[in-house]
Amino acid sequence: MSSLMSMAPQKAVLAENGLIVNVEDVQVSMILAFKAGEVIPIDGIVIEGQCEVDERSLTGESVPVVKQIQSQVWAGTINLNGYIIVETTNLAEDSAVARMAKLLEEAQHNKSKIQRIIDNCSKFYTPAVLLISAGIAVIPTAFKVHDRKWWYSTALVILVTACPCALIHSTPVATFCALTKAAASGILVKGGDYLESLAKIKIVAFDKTGTEFTVTEFRSNNPDFSSDTLLISSIESKSSHPMADALVGYNRLNGVxxxxxxxxxxxxxxxxxxxGKIDDKNICIGNKRLATREGCVTGPMGEGIKDGLTVGLGYVVMEGKVVGIFNLSDMCRTGVAQTINELKSLGIKTSMLTGDSHVATLHVHDQLEQAIELVHSELLPEEKVRIIKELKKTGPTAMVGDRMNDAPALATADVGISMGISGSAVATETGHVTLMSNDIRKEPQAIRLARRTRQKIIENIGLSIITKAAPVGLAISGHPLVWVAVLSDVGTCLLVIFNSMLLLRRTKTPKSKCCQSEQGSDPTREALLLHV
Known part of the structure; x- marks a missing residue:
């Protein structure tokens, strides 16, 4: 994280006059220019130009990401091969890198349950050991027993052997290594407590986070209102919902x-x-529930618009009348099926909680070959919270989401997992784990890392206790060897640290048959990966 922070340059170039300014002086909505090979120092949106950006340091994504007009760029990423002009969206101290560093620093101070138990026990354990060692040395001396040297040596062996350094280091070092490994992989865990909870997860609920929307058809019954007007695009551009992105993208394809x-x-x-209100016109855009609440009849216009890929119809209501209706296609992103299969291999059940229509939910479910055990549709945010509470009764539950309406469910779940730095800020702040990219396959990766961390902690605690037996056993049998006690104490501490550092090793991600078949059927993807 320190290297990532230092990687972001401290200077920026103003696009209008080429003047070089300090990043700390850059304000929101300022226009900056970046050449090929330069590191982007601040978050912003591309308003001119096109390039490929290396986001590996921030999201863990190894393949360069294409950036064009209206694409988001992040501080600490590298412009590889183009010239872009960017409008800033954050101050330097509020950039994605700065927020990530701050959250990671806070996470390091957030102790896990096991660590808190060990720390509390140490408050009583250490004074007890001191009293026992002092008693072994003082009591025989008071009674003037023979061979007091043996008693002194035994007391010293007990004192050194019982030193709890290894036990105290058994949890925080493993947790620190796991948090570091996760951050380097584009996974931000906000503390050891959540890492521990993630290892126990038995149920994962999704909010259709692994889907993408596209507008397949638009109809209008108003000669003054058609899909190429600015009304829909302008209002939807203020929303962060994926459907809004689809509508804005659809209009952009039509030059709007x-x-x-x-x-x-x-x-x-x-x-x-x-x-939203534009030119004194009240406009609502949403589902059938919204149109019905506005007192509109939604039947005739929608006849015949559905096809096999529909997720449901959207309505445009102007001044209390339906003036437009559109159809959205909902397709699963690459890797969703693989993620579901990996979660199943980990013994985790899956559930889908969405506010979309029943038809849309079944369509996604069919794409995943009914791999998800529990499916709930047409849910309001409070209904998602209720279902999460019910799932928690059957086992530790994680919720995956990326939008503002997912925030209550993310907070209610044992572990809330927010998707992507481009997702809702509310969801990111509420979630306990943040996947820095939109690659949902990082979710089972995070769970495997959490389970490995828990296993390392168990091993460390076992090593800390078992290795103390040898010097104590020798002392009781009449051979109180202080050097053995010192070697045992220091050696165990080092052993615990090195065992924890094994978490930093690169591990191979298991590939499902689904993943292998996908890669095998896409020669372009194979060539790109080979090039990288």
Whole structure:
């Protein structure tokens, strides 16, 4: 993390005049320019140009990511081969790198349950050992027994052997190594407590986080209102929901750029849609529930618009009338099926909780070949919380989400896992684990790391206790060897540290048949990976 922070340059170039300024002086909405080979020092949005960016240091993504107009770029990433002009979205101290470093630093101070138990026991253990050792040395002396040297040596052996250094180091060193390994892999765990909870997870609930939306059809019954107007795009550009991204992208393909500054009174209705006012026109965009609440009849326009890939219909309501209706296609991202199979191989059950329609949910479920055990659709945020509470009764539960309406469920779950630094800030702050990229395959990777960490902690505690037996046994049998006690104490401490550091080794991710078949069927992907 220190190397990542130092990697971000302290200077930036203003696009309008080429003036070099300190990053600390850069304000939000300033326009900066970046050439090929330069490290991006601050978060922003590309407003001109195109390039490929190396995000490996931040997200763990080994393949360069293409950036074009309206793409998000992050501090600490490298512009590989293009010239881009960026509008800043954060101050330097609020950049993704700075937030990640701050959260990781806080995580290191967040002790796990096992560590707290050991620390509490040490408060009583250490004074007890001192009293016992003093008693072994003082009591025989008071009674003037023979061979007091043997008693002194035995007392010293007990004192040195009972030193709890190895036991105290058994948990925090393993936790620190695991947090470091996770951060280097693009997984931010906000403390040892959550790492410990992640190792115990038995159920994982998803909010269709591993899907992407595209608009396949749009209909309008208003001659003054069509899909190429700015209305939908401008209002949806103020929302972070994936469906909003799909609508904005659809309009961009038709040459329409959003103008969010024209939107007044923007509101979000969780589980229904959004509202905004443009040119004194009240416009709502959302699902059938929203249209019905606005008193609109939604039947005739939607007839015949559905196809086999639909996830449900969206409605555009203007001044209390349905003026547009659109169809969204929902497709699973690469790696979702592999993630479900890996979770099953770890003995973890899966569930899907979504606010989308039942048809949309079944469509995604079919793409995954009914691999998910429990499926719930058309849920409001409070209903997701209720289901998470029910799942927690059957075992430790994790919730995966990336949007603002997922925040209550993320907070309720034993472990909340937020997806991507580009997701909702509320979800990122509420979640206990953040996957820095949108690669959902990092989720089983995080669980495996948590389980390995728990195993290392158990091994360390066992080593800390067992290795104390030899010098104590020799002392009781009449051979109180102080050098053996010192060797045992220091050696065990080093052994615990080295055993914990094994977590930093690179491990091979098991590949499912699904993953192997996908890679085998995509020669372009194989060539790219070979090049990297």
């Amino acid at each position: 750029e959003p103008k969010p500054e024209n939107v007044k009174g923007f509101q979000i209705f969780p589980g229904e849609g959004i509202y």
